[in-house]
Amino acid sequence: MSEGQGNEPVVTADGAPADEGGELLHGCPVTAPLGQRTVHTDPARYLALMEALYRDGFEACMGLTGVDYLTHPGRDLPEGARGERFEVVVELMSYSRRERLRVRCQVPAEAPHLPSLFDLWPGSEAHERETFDMFGIVFDDHPDLTRILMPEDWEGHPLRKDYATGHVPVQFKEVPK
Amino acid sequence: MTDRAGTGQRGAGGAVALNDLLKAKTSEGAQEMLARNESTVRELRSEAGGVLRLPEGVDLDAEDLNYEAPDDETMILNLGPSHPSTHGVLRVMVEIRGEQVLRTKPVIGYLHTGMEKTGEELMYQQGSTNVTRMDYLSPFFNEVAYCLSVEKLTGTEVPERAVWIRMLMCELNRISSHLLWLATNGADLGALNMLVYGWRERELLLTFFEKVTGLRMNHNYIRPGGVAADLPDGWRDDVEAICETVSRRMDEYDNLLTGQPILQARMDGVGALDATTAVGLGLTGPLLRSTGVSYDVRRDFPYLAYDEVDFDVIVGTGGDCWDRFAIRMNEIRESVKIVRQVAQAMPRGDYRVQDKKLTPPPRNRIDESMEALIHHFKLYTEGFRVAPGDAYVPVESPRGELGCYIVSDGTSRPYRLHVRGPSFTNLQALAPMARGGFIPDVIACISSIDPVLGDVDR
Numbered sequence: 001m002s003e004g005q006g007n008e009p010v011v012t013a014d015g016a017p018a019d020e021g022g023e024l025l026h027g028c029p030v031t032a033p034l035g036q037r038t039v040h041t042d043p044a045r046y047l048a049l050m051e052a053l054y055r056d057g058f059e060a061c062m063g064l065t066g067v068d069y070l071t072h073p074g075r076d077l078p079e080g081a082r083g084e085r086f087e088v089v090v091e092l093m094s095y096s097r098r099e100r101l102r103v104r105c106q107v108p109a110e111a112p113h114l115p116s117l118f119d120l121w122p123g124s125e126a127h128e129r130e131t132f133d134m135f136g137i138v139f140d141d142h143p144d145l146t147r148i149l150m151p152e153d154w155e156g157h158p159l160r161k162d163y164a165t166g167h168v169p170v171q172f173k174e175v176p177k
Numbered sequence: 178m179t180d181r182a183g184t185g186q187r188g189a190g191g192a193v194a195l196n197d198l199l200k201a202k203t204s205e206g207a208q209e210m211l212a213r214n215e216s217t218v219r220e221l222r223s224e225a226g227g228v229l230r231l232p233e234g235v236d237l238d239a240e241d242l243n244y245e246a247p248d249d250e251t252m253i254l255n256l257g258p259s260h261p262s263t264h265g266v267l268r269v270m271v272e273i274r275g276e277q278v279l280r281t282k283p284v285i286g287y288l289h290t291g292m293e294k295t296g297e298e299l300m301y302q303q304g305s306t307n308v309t310r311m312d313y314l315s316p317f318f319n320e321v322a323y324c325l326s327v328e329k330l331t332g333t334e335v336p337e338r339a340v341w342i343r344m345l346m347c348e349l350n351r352i353s354s355h356l357l358w359l360a361t362n363g364a365d366l367g368a369l370n371m372l373v374y375g376w377r378e379r380e381l382l383l384t385f386f387e388k389v390t391g392l393r394m395n396h397n398y399i400r401p402g403g404v405a406a407d408l409p410d411g412w413r414d415d416v417e418a419i420c421e422t423v424s425r426r427m428d429e430y431d432n433l434l435t436g437q438p439i440l441q442a443r444m445d446g447v448g449a450l451d452a453t454t455a456v457g458l459g460l461t462g463p464l465l466r467s468t469g470v471s472y473d474v475r476r477d478f479p480y481l482a483y484d485e486v487d488f489d490v491i492v493g494t495g496g497d498c499w500d501r502f503a504i505r506m507n508e509i510r511e512s513v514k515i516v517r518q519v520a521q522a523m524p525r526g527d528y529r530v531q532d533k534k535l536t537p538p539p540r541n542r543i544d545e546s547m548e549a550l551i552h553h554f555k556l557y558t559e560g561f562r563v564a565p566g567d568a569y570v571p572v573e574s575p576r577g578e579l580g581c582y583i584v585s586d587g588t589s590r591p592y593r594l595h596v597r598g599p600s601f602t603n604l605q606a607l608a609p610m611a612r613g614g615f616i617p618d619v620i621a622c623i624s625s626i627d628p629v630l631g632d633v634d635r
Contacts, residue, residue, distance in 0.1 A: 033566050034566060036569065059456045060457070062461075062580075063459070063580070063597040065597075067584055067593045071586075075565065089567075089582065098478075100478070102569065122458055122605075123458035123459030123602060124459070125605060126601060126604070148286060149285065149289040149634060149635075150286060150289065159294055
């Protein structure tokens, strides 16, 4: 566990100079909507970015979840991030610096695969299972990727936008007396 | 990927086949804990059982790698889902060798009602009635986490009185939640009389909640823009009576529980965690603080007006059940301290923001003003629109960090509503806590995690 790293690394994983206040963190664009710092990435750079952030002193993964942008494709994304159908959102936390960071990773619908973060943060285990269960995003190399909230023989992934909630019809006229 | 899991696999490519199956049929895979010869090597090697596995090389001794142990030496025992010590419908599968616990796997989902999906269907002002039912022992925290995220997106500045009312209710709620924990923890560990006392004191608080919000639980009191109603007349006397009673009774509980050697023996050194494990697992709340990591959202990322009140963050050293017991006992006292300060400093003013787009107009205005009637009608039929974006504002619930991640697409309903429930994450600590202990220790561990299944399953 890296404790109390006061100074930021000045060079990112791919050798480009990091601009902490500006647009890039380890080669990935950074935004701060509503004052909350967010890094945008894609599956190809996801694991390298996460490993770099882990080395930067983000010791804890507070949460990981998915969003299905099927019916809301035109969201705000910075230069260099291409919107895909799914997004995996990770909340990172650095206890040594009292700092939070959100990572938003674009995941294409045709290949919903991401590497698992289990080896970096074992606490992401249940969250990845939940995201798999709810969105059908597969986390490669996850030790036990099974459904966690839904029954194991459930079909479909309920939090996808094309998964209808359905309804029970209310009968007003033909209620048996 | 698969080759690592396949290394040393008995029977060619069992793990590969499993992974292929997962990719081909996404709804496939057993949730239950499997027998040793059916589990993948990676699963066993990266420590014990289901929800929790530590990274390879961490906290692992040679004995743990003994995954060749024949099946007839171990037994898988089912605990729950209907078991008084599981605080709801938690099912725990425990692998034991003789008396010793090897692997533990919580199987959850029995209380899943799709509340995040429901949240996408409800308008923003209806949302708090949904989220309040998640962690049903600390409903105010759910509501405040939800409302802070919504207000972050709308950019609403809440009146000061509403902020302090929220703080008052939250801290009283922390007391009631911890009191219930004291009661059930006592019952789990054989101190049955505590069950009665804990519920008795909690009743005091629930009566006050009912007086303020109209309901004993699931209040729907904290809403985007403020709170639903002002505090009733005479609330100061009630709060003072609660503070006085609770702090007096806490001393009695110290006599009853803290000084009792049997109870101490059941908790001291049981379910010990170290700080590295706790941080790696993403634990928060008393579980994290018991390992010596001083982290409290109220102090480190102040929300509401917590930077204006004086309180201590209670931190343990041993990371065992005894520490967590002491932390919760003292957090009740700290909350009483905060409640007294809040009652003292309660500012005057409005209890909700007077924004016609966000909050309904006062009832008597509707009778005399056409505009007020229109605003009221529009608000309750169309709701209010929230600018596109995403926000996550964490709060410190009795169980740890609770936060609501909301994505807005510019309409009057959240596009995505995700709740980071502390119980869900903290439950991952069960396997390392229970490992190596006995079955009764598993009960003590579950109890000291204090999971609320409504929060775990949502």
